[in-house]
Amino acid sequence: MNKKQVWIFILLIVILCFSFILASLIGGSELKSAKAVYYLFHPGSYGIERDIIWQIRVPRIILGLLVGAGLAACGTVFQGVLRNPLAEPYTLGISGGAAFGVTLGVVLAVSGIYLPFLAFAGSAISMFVVYAIAARKQFSNPTLILGGVMLNFLFSSLVFLIFSVSRAEDVHGVILWLMGDLSSAQNLLIKIIPVFILPSLGLLLVFSRDLNILTLGEEKALHLGVNSEQVKKILFITASCITGACVACSGMIGFVGLVIPHFMRRIVGVDHRVLLPASCIAGAIFLILCDTLARTIIRPLELPVGVITGIFGGIFFLSFLMKSKRWKIF
Amino acid sequence: MDILKVKDLTCGYDGREIIKEISFSVEEGGFLGIIGPNGAGKTTLFRAISGVLSSWNGNVFYKGKDVSGIRPCDLAREVAVIPQVLEIPFAFSVEEFILMGRFPHTGRFGALKEKDHEILEEVLHLTDTSSFCGRKITELSGGEIQRVILAQGFAQQPRLLLLDEPTSHLDIAHQIRILDLLKRLNKKKDLTIIVVLHDLNLAASYCDRLLLLDDGKVHKTGSPQEVLTYNIIEEVYKTVVVVEKNPVSSKPYVLLVSEEERQKRGSK
Numbered sequence: 111m112n113k114k115q116v117w118i119f120i121l122l123i124v125i126l127c128f129s130f131i132l133a134s135l136i137g138g139s140e141l142k143s144a145k146a147v148y149y150l151f152h153p154g155s156y157g158i159e160r161d162i163i164w165q166i167r168v169p170r171i172i173l174g175l176l177v178g179a180g181l182a183a184c185g186t187v188f189q190g191v192l193r194n195p196l197a198e199p200y201t202l203g204i205s206g207g208a209a210f211g212v213t214l215g216v217v218l219a220v221s222g223i224y225l226p227f228l229a230f231a232g233s234a235i236s237m238f239v240v241y242a243i244a245a246r247k248q249f250s251n252p253t254l255i256l257g258g259v260m261l262n263f264l265f266s267s268l269v270f271l272i273f274s275v276s277r278a279e280d281v282h283g284v285i286l287w288l289m290g291d292l293s294s295a296q297n298l299l300i301k302i303i304p305v306f307i308l309p310s311l312g313l314l315l316v317f318s319r320d321l322n323i324l325t326l327g328e329e330k331a332l333h334l335g336v337n338s339e340q341v342k343k344i345l346f347i348t349a350s351c352i353t354g355a356c357v358a359c360s361g362m363i364g365f366v367g368l369v370i371p372h373f374m375r376r377i378v379g380v381d382h383r384v385l386l387p388a389s390c391i392a393g394a395i396f397l398i399l400c401d402t403l404a405r406t407i408i409r410p411l412e413l414p415v416g417v418i419t420g421i422f423g424g425i426f427f428l429s430f431l432m433k434s435k436r437w438k439i440f
Numbered sequence: 441m442d443i444l445k446v447k448d449l450t451c452g453y454d455g456r457e458i459i460k461e462i463s464f465s466v467e468e469g470g471f472l473g474i475i476g477p478n479g480a481g482k483t484t485l486f487r488a489i490s491g492v493l494s495s496w497n498g499n500v501f502y503k504g505k506d507v508s509g510i511r512p513c514d515l516a517r518e519v520a521v522i523p524q525v526l527e528i529p530f531a532f533s534v535e536e537f538i539l540m541g542r543f544p545h546t547g548r549f550g551a552l553k554e555k556d557h558e559i560l561e562e563v564l565h566l567t568d569t570s571s572f573c574g575r576k577i578t579e580l581s582g583g584e585i586q587r588v589i590l591a592q593g594f595a596q597q598p599r600l601l602l603l604d605e606p607t608s609h610l611d612i613a614h615q616i617r618i619l620d621l622l623k624r625l626n627k628k629k630d631l632t633i634i635v636v637l638h639d640l641n642l643a644a645s646y647c648d649r650l651l652l653l654d655d656g657k658v659h660k661t662g663s664p665q666e667v668l669t670y671n672i673i674e675e676v677y678k679t680v681v682v683v684e685k686n687p688v689s690s691k692p693y694v695l696l697v698s699e700e701e702r703q704k705r706g707s708k
Binding site: 316317319320325326329332333335336337338379381 | 487514520526531532
């Protein structure tokens with residue numbers, strides 16, 4: 111890491127801390143800010159404000175942090191391995207499978223506790239299908255992307271099929287979930303998801319040097335001593351697990367995985383040893399801030415956070431793309 | 441001792457056989473040129489030797505060991521492969537890119553040491569790419585990238601260097617410079633070189649031995665004088681040529697004859 115990158119990291123971590131504090135101080139119910147600050151730094155005290163902050167907001171922020179970091183990391187890895195600027199959990203069909211699982215569960219009146227598991231199962235199924243297709247074609251990149259996009263089409267058609275034949279009240283909850291939602295943070299998921307995501311992120315980081323070399327293509331990577339097929343498998347499965355876990359507890363939050371890596375590549379460069387952790391932190395910041403906005407913009411009602419990430423991410427990205435002539439996406 | 445030995449190699453794509461029972465060997469310190477018309481299987485043979493394409497039949501041995509049984513990391517410390525085209529989608533800096541050649545030596549966790557940076561300086565100097573330092577690889581021209589890729593290959597410090605058309609994007613000055621460099625490393629450091637070349641005259645001037653491929657088979661192998669005769673070339677390339685002696689090097693020199701000239705001569 112050079113000096114510039116060290117400063118960017120320090121800056122990112124400061125912004126992350128700041129976002130964390132900001133997000134815990136404002137929300138659906140208004141708290142006096144002086145009091146809120148007191149309770150934030152005194153988690154042992156009693157009072158309804160303390161409970162709001164420590165039992166509702168903080169778990170949700172932690173979930174946002176993990177999901178944001180996870181999705182951004184997956185996007186970075188998929189884009190790198192597949193050498194494709196469009197690769198992210200969405201375009202690979204993994205989110206589509208999860209959506210199908212949950213929709214099916216809701217219509218069949220499965221209890222809410224099990225929905226995340228259905229989401230995970232759905233994403234696992236699409237992961238295996240995409241993987242099986244790709245494995246037959248020596249993991250050629252166009253096959254993976256095309257297979258993923260097709261699978262997403264298939265699953266979203268199935269979801270719409272279910273919608274069209276079921277009653278509106280039944281599907282309302284699913285529609286909110288499909289738009290991405292962090293409000294499920296209070297239940298036991300918050301305890302499970304770090305166990306999934308943190309070791310997986312660590313594993314991705316271990317392979318970040320291999321990932322650098324894999325961006326030169328499988329053949330060149332092989333000639334530089336990377337066991338391309340094996341490393342690709344490891345990265346693909348790990349990233350899919352993270353995606354599955356993220357989608358299971360927060361629905362389909364688009365854009366984080368697609369946009370964050372592009373931005374961070376421009377800021378810290380393309381070396382994945384730096385890019386991957388930087389994307390994680392940036393993804394976490396982005397999702398925490400978007401969720402804060404989603405909770406407060408029309409309070410006491412809440413918007414699904416996926417709507418906010420889509421709108422802000424989209425506008426931000428497009429305007430940047432139009433303004434900067436020299437910016438090559440890849 | 442043979443550094444590379446190919447025995448009854450047969451391979452291809454999607455059930456179509458491209459390379460048909462090819463056998464040859466290269467001595468340590470040799471400089472072999474692979475030549476042949478388009479579609480003869482030069483690049484396929486190259487990919488099979490470099491371990492990308494698995495053989496259907498037959499074997500490739502590196503220093504007596506079957507290549508398919510050697511771990512990629514171990515092989516990459518000994519053999520560097522320079523492909524014909526390399527698409528580099530990400531904007532790595534030239535130094536970052538060349539230092540990737542040190543990966544097989546440092547491994548996944550090893551930090552780059554003083555020695556690796558010395559090697560970087562050395563290969564930058566060798567390939568005349570020092571002036572590219574600090575630039576992004578995506579900003580370079582085709583010929584410049586080709587030299588940087590070569591620098592990365594040298595950074596691997598290989599014993600055997602495989603090159604597929606290393607001069608295809610280079611102007612004549614850089615063609616000669618790169619091939620001179622290969623020749624120098626071949627002579628001084630005993631680096632074994634196998635190179636696929638289109639240009640018969642470059643092949644004749646630089647290679648000790650030539651392997652002429654035709655339709656997936658070895659048509660002829662031997663010294664440039666033995667392989668580059670007008671009847672062999674006319675038979676394989678199906679075109680009229682005149683082979684003269686290069687007045688400078690006294691190696692064979694292949695002259696092409698245009699249709700207009702052929703008709704003129706024919707009518708006389």
